[in-house]
Amino acid sequence: MKIGIIGLGLIGGSLALDLTNLGYHVIGVSRQLKTCNQAIERSIVSQASTEFDILAQTEVIFICTPIGSILITLERIIKHLPPDVIITDVGSVKGSIVPQATELWANFVGAHPMAGTANQGIEAVEANLFKNAPCVITPLENTSTKNVERVKNIWHEVGCKIYETTPEIHDRAVAWISHLPVMISANLINSCINHENQEVVNMAKKLASSGFKDTSRVGGGNPELGLMMAQYNKEQLLNSLKEYQQNLSLIINDIETEKWENLEHLLTKTNQERPNFL
DSSP states (O other), X not given: OEEEXXXXXXXXXXXXXXXXXXXXXXXXXXXXXXXXHHHHHTTSOSEEESSGGGGGGOSEEEEOSOGGGHHHHHHHHGGGSOTTOEEEEOOSOOTTTHHHHHHHOTTEEOEEEOOOOSOOSGGGOOTTTTTTOEEEEOOOTTSOHHHHHHHHHHHHHTTOEEEEOOHHHHHHHHIIIIIHHHHHHHHHHHHHHTOSOHHHHHHHHXXXXXXXXXXXXXXXXXXXXXXXXHHHTHHHHHHHHHHHHHHXXXXXXXXXXXXXXXXXXXXXXXXXHGGGGO
16 A cells, blocks of 8 residues: 655654555655755655655555644645545544545545654654554545545554544643643743743742643644644633643632631542543
């Protein structure tokens, strides 16, 4: 099988490398010729080009671009393809992508592999990035079951744990466990650096250790990705932020009124529940 991958950064490149190692003929497309050459030299792909027409010989295509470029890319490539090609994506938001993509191309299957590192670009590509990572498939009612199974099988081959749900449920869930943490973490960093007493800020920087490192990691990540999360999953992210704000107000009230039993109950509950999310 010949598989096309558009976007040879961390996700697309790592997927290409794993599929190449599994024996697939992988055809990569990147905006930069330099990236294409690197991908061939490192045996990440079998072929690579800056032009979409190279994808005409593929059976399945993965769009591994930033969220904001998925639909634009889809519109640009479909004129080069036979009608039976399956197209899928890796975007972290599905509700604003899958319905429109399916209107453009009936053989579209939404997908979201939840893997990655803080690094970017083809230099960040690594083998087995998706091993034991969740991958959510988000078909619509009219999505071909055969196409869904084919996409599932490919992600399973690179090591993913496969889940299936609707685009709406996906977006609600990732708002809580992915998009909301980015905003909370970013606000933690922002609040620290904007403290009115610079001496406190300087000392905080010196004392920051594993706790601050863990809670600030996602807030110090790729700004473009965080912005797109907010833009393309706006409604669900706002709902999560508002509910979080309400819960935070309860904690503030418990501390102000010294309701230590309530706080202890909360901390005991979160201590017990956290492993269920990991």
